[in-house]
Amino acid sequence: MKSILTPLGPKADKDTVRRHNLSLVLRAVRDEGEHGEATRAGVAARVGLTRAAVSSLVEQLMAGGFLTESGKTFSGQAGRPGTALKVARTGPAGLGVEINIDYVSVCVVDLAGAGRIRRTEHLDNRGAPADEALARAARIAARTLDAACEQELRPVGATLALPGLISGGSVRQAPNLGWNEVPAQELFADALAALRPGRPALPVASENEANLAALAELWFGALDDVRSFLYLSGEIGVGGALVLNGELLRGAHGFAGEIGHVVVDPAGPACRCGSRGCLEQYAGQSALLRAAGIEGPGGAPGMAELERRAAAGDPRAVDAIGGAGRMLGRVLSGAVNLVDPDAVVLGGIYRGLMPWLSPPAAEELSGRVVSGLWSPGGGRLRASSVAGDAARGAAALVVQDVLDDPVAYAEPVGAAGA
Numbered sequence: 001m002k003s004i005l006t007p008l009g010p011k012a013d014k015d016t017v018r019r020h021n022l023s024l025v026l027r028a029v030r031d032e033g034e035h036g037e038a039t040r041a042g043v044a045a046r047v048g049l050t051r052a053a054v055s056s057l058v059e060q061l062m063a064g065g066f067l068t069e070s071g072k073t074f075s076g077q078a079g080r081p082g083t084a085l086k087v088a089r090t091g092p093a094g095l096g097v098e099i100n101i102d103y104v105s106v107c108v109v110d111l112a113g114a115g116r117i118r119r120t121e122h123l124d125n126r127g128a129p130a131d132e133a134l135a136r137a138a139r140i141a142a143r144t145l146d147a148a149c150e151q152e153l154r155p156v157g158a159t160l161a162l163p164g165l166i167s168g169g170s171v172r173q174a175p176n177l178g179w180n181e182v183p184a185q186e187l188f189a190d191a192l193a194a195l196r197p198g199r200p201a202l203p204v205a206s207e208n209e210a211n212l213a214a215l216a217e218l219w220f221g222a223l224d225d226v227r228s229f230l231y232l233s234g235e236i237g238v239g240g241a242l243v244l245n246g247e248l249l250r251g252a253h254g255f256a257g258e259i260g261h262v263v264v265d266p267a268g269p270a271c272r273c274g275s276r277g278c279l280e281q282y283a284g285q286s287a288l289l290r291a292a293g294i295e296g297p298g299g300a301p302g303m304a305e306l307e308r309r310a311a312a313g314d315p316r317a318v319d320a321i322g323g324a325g326r327m328l329g330r331v332l333s334g335a336v337n338l339v340d341p342d343a344v345v346l347g348g349i350y351r352g353l354m355p356w357l358s359p360p361a362a363e364e365l366s367g368r369v370v371s372g373l374w375s376p377g378g379g380r381l382r383a384s385s386v387a388g389d390a391a392r393g394a395a396a397l398v399v400q401d402v403l404d405d406p407v408a409y410a411e412p413v414g415a416a417g418a
Helices: 014-033 040-047 051-063 130-150 184-195 209-220 285-292 299-311 315-339 350-368 390-404
Strands: 067-073 082-087 091-099 104-110 115-121 153-162 165-167 170-174 179-182 204-208 229-234 238-244 247-249 343-348 381-383
Touching: 014 040, 014 051, 014 082, 014 390, 040 051, 040 082, 051 067, 091 130, 091 209, 091 390, 104 130, 104 153, 104 390, 115 130, 115 390, 130 153, 130 184, 153 184, 153 209, 153 390, 165 204, 170 184, 179 184, 184 204, 204 209, 204 390, 209 229, 209 238, 209 247, 209 343, 209 390, 229 315, 238 315, 285 299, 285 315, 299 315, 299 350, 315 343, 315 350, 343 350, 350 381
Parallel strands: 091 153, 153 204, 229 343, 343 381
Antiparallel strands: 067 082, 091 104, 104 115, 165 170, 170 179, 229 238, 238 247
């Protein structure tokens, strides 16, 4: 049998160990702050370091602007009261920029994961040259960065949330945008830098929008103990992402989750991807509005009208949503049989359509999933949380990098107000 050797990293030196411990302490304070108050003693007990070591690390994190302390906290036990530690509400933060078919949404998230600033503009990006669409997004992002500065927040990086196949900073294919081989990261970074002369360039990363929405659901949603789930993002197209044991599954080339282009009927309608009968031709926004007989603008106005008609009992609207639910259920049943998630989470436009979408989808899942665990009403098919969206997930991904290595993001001496 051929042996498989895992490459070994370099030996950890004192600096590497300290950076790791700084991350441990910062994460512990953030996590404990979600459920009460954090103290040096409590953090020491949680991470397994001495109280003296934790105190030294806390002082360094406070000097770097990552932590603050205030007041005293009483544990009810003997000894002196501890000082309450909190993740700073100013300083390092993340910027998320979602560029979708009919809108751009920009979000700033602080170290505690709180969404602090949100700007959304409804724009029709279909047919727009990629550089123009990215430049428009950069203008919104620049205004958001100015607003962040007013709140003493310092975004240290930006993540683009983009529909389609994303790899190496480029959009390999985004059928509904009409983009192919677009160097999105570079174009956005250049446009943003041009709008902020004299300021340090902001590092930019990129990721598929459904992946980032799934991460936002994992980090901020109402999943309780669910750590393995399939996420569907309904917009003009249908995006998908798979989280297994709390980790996003990207696939060998970063293209995993393209469930919207699973073929439902080879003889079905032509899809922008070049195939026929893809799921999004039955369950995407345009397909839903067309089936419901809703003419005129799509996007938020069209979906609001669809929900209004369905709530009023309009047969055509109810049938359109029910038909989409059945197609979703059929495709989802295959995915559930393949990867065995604990739940399926429906986001985007599907959240508001759940009263009419969920029953037919659940019926398909119940009849087609072989495990027998997906009975209707079992709670495994659920709507996404309002806290989970791609822009917030994109910003939070930057924050995760800060939490992993705070030393790399400490504010340089003399850089305040830059």
